[in-house]
Every structure is written in C-alpha cells, then in structure tokens.
Amino acid sequence: xxxRGRLEAFSDGVFAVAIxxxxxxxxxxxxxxxxxxxxxxxRWPGFVAYLISFFTIGIIWVNHHALVSNIKVxxxxxxxxxxxxxxxxxxxxxxxxxxxxxxxxxxxxxRVAVAVYGGTLLGMSIGFGAMLEWSLGEGRLHVPVAADxxxxxxxxxxxxxxxxxxxxxxxxxxxxxxxxxxxxVAVYYVFERTPAITKPDD
Amino acid sequence: xxxRGRLEAFSDGVFAVAIxxxxxxxxxxxxxxxxxxxxxxxRWPGFVAYLISFFTIGIIWVNHHALVSNIKVxxxxxxxxxxxxxxxxxxxxxxxxxxxxxxxxxxxxxRVAVAVYGGTLLGMSIGFGAMLEWSLGEGRLHVPVAADxxxxxxxxxxxxxxxxxxxxxxxxxxxxxxxxxxxxVAVYYVFERTPAITKPDD
Amino acid sequence: xxxRGRLEAFSDGVFAVAIxxxxxxxxxxxxxxxxxxxxxxxRWPGFVAYLISFFTIGIIWVNHHALVSNIKVxxxxxxxxxxxxxxxxxxxxxxxxxxxxxxxxxxxxxRVAVAVYGGTLLGMSIGFGAMLEWSLGEGRLHVPVAADxxxxxxxxxxxxxxxxxxxxxxxxxxxxxxxxxxxxVAVYYVFERTPAITKPDD
Amino acid sequence: xxxRGRLEAFSDGVFAVAIxxxxxxxxxxxxxxxxxxxxxxxRWPGFVAYLISFFTIGIIWVNHHALVSNIKVxxxxxxxxxxxxxxxxxxxxxxxxxxxxxxxxxxxxxRVAVAVYGGTLLGMSIGFGAMLEWSLGEGRLHVPVAADxxxxxxxxxxxxxxxxxxxxxxxxxxxxxxxxxxxxVAVYYVFERTPAITKPDD
Numbered sequence: 001x002x003x004r005g006r007l008e009a010f011s012d013g014v015f016a017v018a019i020x021x022x023x024x025x026x027x028x029x030x031x032x033x034x035x036x037x038x039x040x041x042x043r044w045p046g047f048v049a050y051l052i053s054f055f056t057i058g059i060i061w062v063n064h065h066a067l068v069s070n071i072k073v074x075x076x077x078x079x080x081x082x083x084x085x086x087x088x089x090x091x092x093x094x095x096x097x098x099x100x101x102x103x104x105x106x107x108x109x110x111r112v113a114v115a116v117y118g119g120t121l122l123g124m125s126i127g128f129g130a131m132l133e134w135s136l137g138e139g140r141l142h143v144p145v146a147a148d149x150x151x152x153x154x155x156x157x158x159x160x161x162x163x164x165x166x167x168x169x170x171x172x173x174x175x176x177x178x179x180x181x182x183x184x185v186a187v188y189y190v191f192e193r194t195p196a197i198t199k200p201d202d
Numbered sequence: 203x204x205x206r207g208r209l210e211a212f213s214d215g216v217f218a219v220a221i222x223x224x225x226x227x228x229x230x231x232x233x234x235x236x237x238x239x240x241x242x243x244x245r246w247p248g249f250v251a252y253l254i255s256f257f258t259i260g261i262i263w264v265n266h267h268a269l270v271s272n273i274k275v276x277x278x279x280x281x282x283x284x285x286x287x288x289x290x291x292x293x294x295x296x297x298x299x300x301x302x303x304x305x306x307x308x309x310x311x312x313r314v315a316v317a318v319y320g321g322t323l324l325g326m327s328i329g330f331g332a333m334l335e336w337s338l339g340e341g342r343l344h345v346p347v348a349a350d351x352x353x354x355x356x357x358x359x360x361x362x363x364x365x366x367x368x369x370x371x372x373x374x375x376x377x378x379x380x381x382x383x384x385x386x387v388a389v390y391y392v393f394e395r396t397p398a399i400t401k402p403d404d
Numbered sequence: 405x406x407x408r409g410r411l412e413a414f415s416d417g418v419f420a421v422a423i424x425x426x427x428x429x430x431x432x433x434x435x436x437x438x439x440x441x442x443x444x445x446x447r448w449p450g451f452v453a454y455l456i457s458f459f460t461i462g463i464i465w466v467n468h469h470a471l472v473s474n475i476k477v478x479x480x481x482x483x484x485x486x487x488x489x490x491x492x493x494x495x496x497x498x499x500x501x502x503x504x505x506x507x508x509x510x511x512x513x514x515r516v517a518v519a520v521y522g523g524t525l526l527g528m529s530i531g532f533g534a535m536l537e538w539s540l541g542e543g544r545l546h547v548p549v550a551a552d553x554x555x556x557x558x559x560x561x562x563x564x565x566x567x568x569x570x571x572x573x574x575x576x577x578x579x580x581x582x583x584x585x586x587x588x589v590a591v592y593y594v595f596e597r598t599p600a601i602t603k604p605d606d
Numbered sequence: 607x608x609x610r611g612r613l614e615a616f617s618d619g620v621f622a623v624a625i626x627x628x629x630x631x632x633x634x635x636x637x638x639x640x641x642x643x644x645x646x647x648x649r650w651p652g653f654v655a656y657l658i659s660f661f662t663i664g665i666i667w668v669n670h671h672a673l674v675s676n677i678k679v680x681x682x683x684x685x686x687x688x689x690x691x692x693x694x695x696x697x698x699x700x701x702x703x704x705x706x707x708x709x710x711x712x713x714x715x716x717r718v719a720v721a722v723y724g725g726t727l728l729g730m731s732i733g734f735g736a737m738l739e740w741s742l743g744e745g746r747l748h749v750p751v752a753a754d755x756x757x758x759x760x761x762x763x764x765x766x767x768x769x770x771x772x773x774x775x776x777x778x779x780x781x782x783x784x785x786x787x788x789x790x791v792a793v794y795y796v797f798e799r800t801p802a803i804t805k806p807d808d
C-alpha cells in the first residue's frame with residue numbers, strides 16, 4: 001500500500017530532528033551567572049548525556065536503515081510499529097535533558113532521571129524489536145532470515161533492550177553507573193561485527 | 203507542473219518536525235522545584251496530550267501518504283490545499299502545549315484549552331478533506347474512486363472532523379472527556395480496516 | 405557537479421523546519437497570567453503574523469520548486485545563491501516573533517519590528533531574484549525562457565520585492581498597514597495566474 | 607550494505623535542522639527591556655555569529671555533497687565517521703549562541719566562548735577530514751583521486767581545520783579577531799576555485 005521511500009523519508013526526518021534537538025538542552029545561562037568556564041564545567045553531565053544519546057539514536061538509525069532496506073511490503077501494521085519506535089526516539093531529547101539537569105544534583109532525583117532515560121531507551125528498543133518480529137513473518141523480507149539465524153538477529157538487534165531494562169534497576173543503586181552502562185552499549189554497537197540482517201549470507 | 207516527490211518531501215519534513223517538536227513541551231523545571239517524581243507526576247496531562255497528538259499526526263501522515271500516492275497531477279490548487287493542512291499540523295505542538303499547561307489546572311481555562319486543541323484537529327481534518335475532494339475530481343487519480351465508493355471514502359477520511367467539531371462543544375462540559383474522545387479517535391483509526399483510497403478494489 | 409535532488413532535499417528541509425518553527429513563538433504563559441481566553445485574544449498579532457509568514461514561506465517554496473525543476477546544471481554559484489535565499493528564510497521565524505511581541509505594544513518599536521519583518525521578506529525576494537537571474541543565463545534551463553518572456557518572469561517572481569521595499573518605509577507611517585500589505589502580497593500570489601517559468605508555453 | 611540515498615537524506619535533514627536552529631538564538635526580550643532598536647543593536651554579535659555559522663554549515667554541506675556523490679560503497683565505518691561529523695554540526699547552534707551571549711560582554715568569558723566556537727568548527731573539520739581519508743582508500747570512489755592529487759584534496763577540504771586550531775589559540779589574545787578569522791575562512795571557501803574531489807579531471 002505504501003512505498004518504502006516515504007516511510008524512510010519520514011523516519012529519517014524524525015531521527016534527524018530528534019538528534020539535532022538534543023543539543024538544544026546545551027545552553028549556558030549567559031553573563032552574570034558565574035564565569036563561562038565554570039558554567040561549562042558544571043554542565044558536564046549534559047555533554048556526556050548528549051554524547052550517549054547522539055550515538056544511541058545514530059545506531060538505531062543505522063539499524064533501522066538495514067532492516068527497512070530488506071523489507072518487501074510496507075503495510076499498515078508496520079507503519080504503526082514504526083510510529084511506536086519514533087514515539088520513543090522523539091522522547092530522547094526530553095529524557096536527555098532531564099538527566100543533564102539532575103545528574104550532578106545527585107540524590108534520589110538523579111536516580112529517577114537516569115531511570116526515565118533507561119526507560120526511554122528501553123521503549124525504543126521494544127519498538128525496534130517489534131518491527132523486527134513483524135518483518136521475520138512469512139514473505140516480508142527480500143532476503144529471508146534462515147530459521148537458525150533468527151535468534152542471533154534478535155539478540156543482535158534487541159539485546160540492548162535487556163541491558164536498558166537492567167539500567168532502570170541499576171539507576172536506583174547508582175545513577176552515574178547506570179548512565180555509564182548506556183554509554184557502553186553505544187560503544188559496543190559501534191564496534192560490533194555480527195552480520196546485519198540485510199546480508200544473512202556474509 | 204510539479205512532481206509529486208517534492209510535495210511529499212516537503213510535507214514529510216513538516217510532519218516530522220511537528221511530531222518531534224511535540225516533545226519540546228515536555229520539560230521539567232529542574233532542581234529546586236520539588237522532587238523530580240512529583241514534577242513528572244504533575245505533568246501527566248502533558249504526557250497524555252503528547253501521546254494523543256503524536257498518533258493523531260502519525261495517522262494523518264499515513265492517510266496523506268495513501269492519498270498523495272494515488273494523485274496523478276500535482277497542480278497549484280492542490281499545493282495550496284496541502285499548505286492549509288500543514289498550517290494546522292504545525293499548530294498541533296502549540297495546541298498540545300496549551301492543553302498540557304491548563305488541563306490539570308481545571309476550570310474554564312482547561313475547557314478553552316481543549317476546545318482550542320479540538321479546533322486545531324478540526325482544521326487539520328478540513329484541510330485533509332479539501333485535498334480529498336479536489337482529488338476526487340475528473341482525471342486526478344491514477345485509480346479513480348467509483349461513484350458509490352466516494353461517500354465511504356469521505357466518511358473514512360474526514361469522519362474524524364465531525365467528531366472534532368463535537369469535541370469543541372463537549373470541551374465546555376468536560377475538558378478531560380473531550381480530550382479522551384480525541385484519544386479514542388486516534389485508537390479507532392489505528393485499528394480501522396476500511397480499504398484505503400489507494401486500493402478501492404481490495 | 406551536483407545533482408538537483410540533494411539541493412531540493414536540503415532546501416525542502418530548511419523550508420519545512422522554518423515553517424514549523426514559526427509556531428514555536430505561539431506560546432501562552434500558563435496559569436497565573438490571566439485567563440487563557442484573555443491571553444489568546446491578546447496574542448492576536450502573533451496569530452496574524454504566523455498566518456502571513458506561513459503562506460509567504462509556502463509560496464516561496466512553490467516558486468522555488470517551479471524554478472529549480474527547470475534548471476539543467478546545478479553549479480556552485482547557484483548553491484551559494486540558494487544559501488542566500490535560505491539565510492533569509494531561516495530569519496523569518498525570528499522576524500515573525502519580533503512582530504508578534506511588539507505589534508500590539510504600538511509606538512516606534514512596533515514600526516521597527518514590522519520594518520525588520522519587511523526587510524527579511526525583501527532579503528528572501530532578492531535571494532530568489534538572484535537565483536532567477538542566474539538561471540536565465542545561456543544554457544542553464546531545460547526549457548529556455550524566450551527574450552520577451554523574461555521581464556514578465558522577473559516581474560512575476562520578484563515583484564513582491566518592490567512591495568516589501570515599500571513595506572519598510574510604510575512601517576514607519578503605520579505598522580498594522582505595512583503588515584497588512586505583506587498579507588495582501590501572500591493572498592495575491594496564491595490566486596495569481598501568470599504562467600510559471602516551468603511552462604513558458606502555456 | 608546501505609544505499610547512499612538514505613545517508614544523504616539523514617545528513618541533509620541534520621544540516622537543514624541545525625542551520626535553521628541557528629536563528630532560534632536570535633530573540634529579543636520583548637517590550638519593557640529597552641527600545642527594540644537598542645536591543646537589536648546590542649545583539650550585533652548574535653547576527654554576526656549567525657551569518658558566519660550559516661555559511662560555514664552551508665559550505666560543509668556543499669563539500670559533503672561533493673564527496674558523498676563520489677563514494678561507491680557506503681559501509682558501517684563511513685556511517686560512523688559521518689555521525690562524528692554530524693555530532694559537531696549539531697553543536698554549532700550551541701556554540702554560536704554562546705558566542706552571541708558573551709562576545710559583547712568581553713573579558714575572559716568572551717575568549718572562552720570564541721575558543722569553544724573554534725573547537726566546534728575544528729571538530730567538524732576533523733570529522734570531514736576522516737570521511738575524506740576513508741574515501742581515499744582503495745576502490746571506494748567512483749572516480750579515484752590520483753596519488754599526486756591527494757594532498758591538494760586534503761588541503762582543500764581540511765585546510766580549514768588548521769585555521770580553526772589556530773583560532774582556539776588566537777581567541778585568548780583577541781576574541782573578535784578570532785571570530786573574524788572564522789568568517790574569513792567562510793568567505794574564502796565560497797570564492798575558492800580548486801577543482802572538487804568529484805571531478806579530479808577538470
């Protein structure tokens with residue numbers, strides 16, 4: 001019913017705007033609020049959170065691309081699963097800004113902030129996993145994924161979700177540790193070498 | 203005079219930006235304004251309004267796609283009708299933010315806020331209905347819509363408009379009820395199964 | 405050196421973001437700043453300015469499309485002229501917000517605000533006119549514009565510029581009148597029927 | 607593994623949003639904060655920084671286009687190098703806003719602001735240089751760059767990086783001078799005539 005091109009164009013637009021809005025939270029208060037050096041130093045959690053969120057969205061975009069390029073027919077259910085994924089992508093700047101505002105503050109609020117952040121990334125992961133499950137259905141991919149390749153594909157694409165679930169719990173033990181784990185997930189995915197779902201034969 | 207591609211690209215851009223800006227209204231005030239848990243709980247109308255607006259814009263995008271993919275010639279009148287639709291799409295973040303700010307506050311202001319929200323969705327619906335009417339004209343669709351399929355198509359695509367008109371009135375009886383109805387419309391359209399105008403034969 | 409596709413994609417992105425950011429200025433102050441009805445009524449200049457800017461950018465987008473679709477070779481000078489046009493497109497939300505903030509306030513500030521607005525639209529018009537002049541050069545259009553059609557094309561596409569120049573002056577006599585004239589230009593262009601440069605033969 | 611089209615679409619989206627968000631920092635405080643003329647005059651550093659950043663991003667976009675159009679295979683490493691470039695593109699509105707806020711203020715803060723600005727442009731330049739280096743590898747370009755053309759290409763595309771490195775140091779001697787140099791780099795690239803990497807034969 002719909003060509004893949006516009007699904008990609010709309011999704012790319014949302015990814016691009018969300019990734020750019022991340023930096024909107026990085027503002028300094030201006031003259032009269034302490035030296036600029038001090039303000040920038042004080043905002044380090046904002047820069048760390050920006051970096052993690054930027055690459056996390058970037059990686060989801062790369063994976064989204066790989067998956068969608070292999071999908072044969074774009075149907076309504078897929079469009080709505082895609083909207084669920086984007087629903088959480090769009091929340092990432094909000095969750096990132098909340099972490100930036102509360103992390104250095106410490107205490108229970110910092111833990112809640114990182115838990116909200118982990119929950120947002122978990123939602124993104126679930127949305128992507130749902131799109132993957134749908135696409136594994138009979139006749140939906142150009143290059144089908146062999147039965148024995150499905151679990152590796154699931155682990156590769158949605159393994160992050162399990163970690164993000166753990167992050168929500170860990171946040172209540174240590175907010176910086178939990179945030180660090182989300183950063184480690186991003187680093188892992190950048191260097192990870194499992195063959196992508198687009199090329200199950202390589 | 204214009205190929206469909208750029209109409210789609212520009213519209214997709216506006217849809218993508220508008221849907222992402224929805225989340226800009228979801229900010230917390232930062233340390234020193236009560237606990238974060240309390241602030242997040244207090245902002246529940248913002249999250250509900252975000253959810254409804256996100257899927258309402260998403261559905262309009264899906265329908266826009268279905269309709270435009272069937273249009274043969276992109277003429278100036280169609281471009282301007284499309285701009286009318288986008289004029290209201292762009293207002294959705296403003297209307298959503300107004301609901302988020304006033305709903306929990308209650309009283310007459312909450313009712314006005316939801317009425318403004320309903321009016322914005324009504325405008326979007328009218329813009330889309332006008333594009334549909336234009337496209338039903340002689341020789342404008344690749345796959346023409348048979349005479350006896352036109353009313354079902356109108357009902358399917360613009361039926362929401364009648365509900366949104368009612369929402370404006372209902373808002374003055376109960377703001378939460380009126381907002382709930384706009385959410386119900388979104389849920390209905392996600393699960394609705396009427397054949398799309400792109401494939402009048404299925 | 406560059407295909408037209410990416411020039412269009414980038415320009416469409418800027419047009420789409422700028423037109424959507426227009427509505428960012430439409431915020432209400434929230435509970436505790438007078439009734440919502442009062443706040444909305446007080447913000448009428450913001451809604452009027454939003455409406456005029458929305459259709460003015462929309463019309464420039466339509467004309468940009470018509471012109472670029474007829475251009476044969478995308479060279480570096482054209483890319484930079486296009487950037488000059490976009491430089492002013494991007495300023496429109498700022499100029500619109502300034503008009504919204506000062507128009508009802510009246511006095512000299514309101515006049516300066518509308519003059520700045522007129523100047524921004526003038527810059528947009530000059531940027532577009534420069535792209536048109538460049539494209540009238542030997543061998544740059546798919547369908548060349550006959551010598552006797554060039555002046556009508558210039559008048560059609562950049563006639564608005566002369567009016568915007570006048571608007572800057574008129575703003576210092578009457579800000580609302582000058583703003584009204586920019587609205588009249590938008591209405592005129594929507595209904596205007598001069599053949600476009602893409603089809604000099606119709 | 608991925609077609610070039612979506613890399614371009616996503617990057618164009620980020621460039622377009624970042625270039626449009628530049629103007630978000632250009633707001634006036636509204637009535638009751640001095641005359642509008644005074645406020646606009648006082649904000650001159652904001653307008654200058656906007657102008658420089660707009661053309662600097664525009665030039666990087668033109669060069670990005672030229673380079674990517676010549677790339678044969680889009681692999682994962684290239685996608686991540688592209689994300690590094692975009693990471694800094696997205697920071698430009700933040701860095702520009704910081705310069706706008708502190709330049710007229712003078713003193714050490716103004717110097718830090720311009721140094722942060724230079725560092726952001728340096729990061730952009732390094733990201734672009736890394737993409738260029740990657741693409742010079744065996745079999746990665748449609749039209750290979752001859753051995754004796756590689757250094758001119760490197761100088762042309764990343765020469766700005768050396769200047770931006772110097773800008774960081776110069777900022778601590780004179781903030782306005784350092785900012786002026788970044789403006790001069792933009793002017794130089796607009797008028798520069800070295801053959802692009804897309805056409806090493808002309």
